[in-house]
Amino acid sequence: xxxxxxxxxxxxxxxxxxxxxxxxxxxxxxxxxxxxxxxxxxxxxxxxxxxxxxxxxxxxxxxxxxxxxxxxxxxxxxxxxxxxxxxxxxxxxxxxxxxxxxxxxxxxxxxxxxxxxxxxxxxxxxxxxxxxxxxxxxxxxxxxxxx
Numbered sequence: 001x002x003x004x005x006x007x008x009x010x011x012x013x014x015x016x017x018x019x020x021x022x023x024x025x026x027x028x029x030x031x032x033x034x035x036x037x038x039x040x041x042x043x044x045x046x047x048x049x050x051x052x053x054x055x056x057x058x059x060x061x062x063x064x065x066x067x068x069x070x071x072x073x074x075x076x077x078x079x080x081x082x083x084x085x086x087x088x089x090x091x092x093x094x095x096x097x098x099x100x101x102x103x104x105x106x107x108x109x110x111x112x113x114x115x116x117x118x119x120x121x122x123x124x125x126x127x128x129x130x131x132x133x134x135x136x137x138x139x140x141x142x143x144x145x146x147x
Contacts, residue, residue, distance in 0.1 A: 041070030
């Protein structure tokens with residue numbers, strides 16, 4: 001026999017608005033401060049989380065996702081910048097001879113940074129749409145630091 005589960009309670013319009021707002025606010029704040037300073041995106045999600053964590057599990061879940069994703073993207077961007085400094089340092093220390101190795105690595109790093117930006121932008125938009133539609137969403141490549 002199959003167990004019949006009651007239908008899941010769909011979030012109301014206010015909950016969906018707050019959930020989508022967590023993603024949109026994180027996106028807008030991060031874009032307004034440049035994506036390298038993506039820590040501002042964490043502030044957007046955190047604001048929604050602190051306001052709605054007691055009232056709406058749905059909005060709080062989406063806000064946590066926005067916080068974790070923006071924090072993860074910030075960490076990845078910082079790691080990319082650190083690798084860039086290492087590549088420049090290797091080139092300088094070898095008096096330019098290391099350029100043979102660091103140039104291809106630098107190109108790969110630039111492509112990785114561009115990929116981080118595209119993933120961040122596209123996933124944030126998808127998350128906002130999913131939240132507005134009352135669906136759950138888990139960002140890819142996200143460190144789950146806030147549970």
